[in-house]
Amino acid sequence: MLMIRLARFGAKKKPFYRVVVIEKERARDSRAVEVVGTYNPRTDPPEVRLNYERIEYWRKHGAQLSDTVARLLARYPAPTESPAA
Numbered sequence: 001m002l003m004i005r006l007a008r009f010g011a012k013k014k015p016f017y018r019v020v021v022i023e024k025e026r027a028r029d030s031r032a033v034e035v036v037g038t039y040n041p042r043t044d045p046p047e048v049r050l051n052y053e054r055i056e057y058w059r060k061h062g063a064q065l066s067d068t069v070a071r072l073l074a075r076y077p078a079p080t081e082s083p084a085a
Contacts, residue, residue: 001023001024001062001063001064002021002022002023002024002033002058002061002062002063002064003021003022003023003024003063003064003065003066004019004020004021004036004055004058004059004063004064004065004066004069005019005020005022005028005065005066005068005069006018006019006020006028006039006066006068006069007020007022007028007029007032008028008029009029014042015041015042016038016039016040016042017038017039017040017041018032018035018037018038018039019035019036019037019038019039019050019055019069019072020032020033020034020035020036021033021034021036021058021063024064034054034058036050036051036054036055036058037049037050037051037055039072048072048075048076050072050073050076050078052078055073
């Protein structure tokens with residue numbers, strides 16, 4: 001089963017995360033199927049870059065969100081396109 005979850009990168013006590021699509025049984029920092037975003041909690045405000053189209057694609061193909069990624073998506077929803085005036 002595929003999961004969309006965080007993989008930790010960065011130096012000791014300076015975390016930086018990638019939002020990845022990965023097999024559920026694999027280790028946290030194993031090779032991912034695809035990187036679909038980044039999350040940097042050390043900036044103020046936290047920097048979140050997500051590829052909403054690819055996340056939706058993987059969800060439609062059976063990937064499940066981790067609790068943390070679900071919270072990130074709830075806090076930073078996809079931008080809605082407004083019609084040009």
